[in-house]
Amino acid sequence: MKLLSSLLLLTLLSACSSSPVVFAKYQRNYDFGDIETYRFYERNSQFSDYQNLSFSFRNSIEIAIEKTLDLNGLTYVETDDSDIIVAYYIVSNSSRNFKRYNRGVRFCEYCLAAYGREDEKRTILPAYPGSLVVDLLETEHERVIWRSVGELKLEEEDNSNQVQQKVRAMIAEMFSQIPLKGK
Template identity: 40%
Template structure:
């Protein structure tokens, strides 16, 4: 399934070798209310995918990209807080520095968003969303598989220039 991706065309993705996550207590971490098991599922899926692609986990002070994520709920304030924490401007998508083929990009409840953050500018340079389609009857293995599928589908579209 092809999902919408948008990114800064001026960012050199070919130079990225190392990735990291923000730690607890950061504005990103505090921008949404997720329990530890949800965070762990998402971060492990991201780590496995990026490691498989040849990227290496690094200390945040020595990284090329910071990975963030957001589960979209029916709470616009939480979504706005997340966007503010990673300096993502949905209204700026038509700017010259953003990829122009992004007409399908929009956030929706139940979607998992993954952002890649430029650690020098502390702003999103790449974003994707994928529907998780959670079901109230899903067990932890089913939830985990849905997250892995979402992360794999999103990160396979990483720009390889």
């Protein structure tokens, strides 16, 4: 009975939690403290072809990322000489599209896990339909050095304000798990 009560309490507490559940992996040998500038792929780049997102939804995601990274002391630049590139993807029911995106950002699950602790090496990042994936890419080879995944849990009846709040909360939680210089 005591175990059942404890499990019920834990379930209730996690249900009341305001922070979204996110998972992250990164290359531990990369010096994230040196990151000062970032950029996104341009709207007319190959990156935009990986998925069909509305202009307003892209803006919601990018503004949330910009605000979070600005709070961490990073500066947005539009030039190719940024320290990192930020990419993102909303997982759909098409695994083929997600694989195409992963190839485009040169994602390597093993590469990120290889630098983690032993128990992290076996952890695969869960990416279910509706999940938001945010990647940081080093600029020399445009390869993922950090990835975070979280389920947005958007509902059809969500208005634009609710969608923006969910996106902002998800992005803030994701970037709380990265060793940036402002931390």
